[in-house]
Amino acid sequence: MDPIHANVVKDVPGEKTKIGTSIVDTAAATIQSFGPTKQIHQHLCAFHFYADDMTRQVEAHHYCGHLNDEVRQCLIYDRPDADARLIGVEYLVTEELFLTLPDEEKPLWHSHEYEVKSGVLFLPGVPGPVERKDLEKVAKTYGKTIHFWQVDRGDELPLGLPQVMMALTRDGQLYPNLAKDVESKYGVSFQKERENRAYMEGLAHGIHPKANAAGVGLKTVLREIDCKPSSDPPPSVPRVFV
């Protein structure tokens, strides 16, 4: 039986914003420049699941900007609305850059090839031909996703530890009711898109065996430590790999 997903959005606890506060916000928004966030150019919808629990699947709205042609950084919200909750972040890198990551790091990243080619990852509101031009590139990237707010378990506030998230890698993983819900909300058909994207190439070297947590589960654990400033000076130059 499919689990119940937290479709009912509870309000974040707190009083409605007071007029005085709102005026200050508006003033700031008018005066200030928003350099980094003006780079956010794209809204992308996909699904994530918890790295230790594939039964908990989350609709994830990514708002992405390019740092360069090979690296993107995204803010993840639970829905595409003005009152959406910021639930996490994702970074995307090309296959080439992924391969330069230390081996210990690779399991924290997931491949995007399946999500793109199956049609479940899409750009809401963007016509197919334009969307596909960009998704051709996304299919060849890896992502690292951390969520901070477990809205799917009904948390009204961002409680607990950050969670490593993974992405779909094969048919049969995505809950049909979640898929249908998203398809009808955004007027898309994953099956149709799968057909349209059949021409796309995936990763040149195939999915790296260490990616997608190398097929095992991952969890985050809190460790208490003595809080002393480190006696070593912090590294001030990048370490050279020889």
Next chain:
Amino acid sequence: MASSDKTPDSMPVGAGKVPPGKPMTVGDQVIDKSAQMLQTLKPIKQMSQHVCTFAVYGHDMSRQIEAHHYITRLNQDFLQSAVYDSNEPSANLIGVEYIVSDKIFDTLPPEEQKLWHSHDHEVTSGMWVCPGVPERIQRTEFENIAHTYGKFWCTWQVDRGDRLPLGAPALMMSPQIANMGVIKPELVHVRDNKFKISTEELKKSRANIPVSNPGNARVADYWMHTGKGFAIDIEHAEMKMKEPQVEIKMVEAPKFP
């Protein structure tokens, strides 16, 4: 497997850029732009404030960073911010901070409270600034923020030389009046020069902002009470798998004679 307080293995230096990678081609920029015109990006449009302040790594308080918050207010008691390492268009997204009023903070269990930090000192010391916005306009907002608590996860330790976001997320703490929470003067000077402000002067003008009483058994700023910080480890775990979809065929119940 990965820990927020463990330096990751090296990556090839390449040209040394952070992050590595080729610049966008004109063609890609055109695709980007044409998609952008068709999408509304509503959550991003809600960001209403840019704040520049400082933060300290909870597991190594000698490491301090300038942090740029792009803040959205969800209601009178809750804010969420995307945190970058500068205010430039090329800034790296280094984490997320959530901010709640003391009223909401007091509803959190102690185990959760330990992960949060107070903001009163940050505001009254002049660390927390809204570049470009006159102080007097921000006054009521400062009075609000001085009564809030924050939870800040850092996902990219740029200051340690990471050219890409490596390792486990790190828990950050806030500037405080004493000891390991004091922000290095040279960091403050660099920030002040960039924004043509004087944190010293701001401190004077904010001296009379009321701050919340620490009472109520609040457990924020855990390091101040215990001398302990927190690191995050990422470990192997049993993956809870999805049950295979089984088609259930209804069969007629056997008839008994």
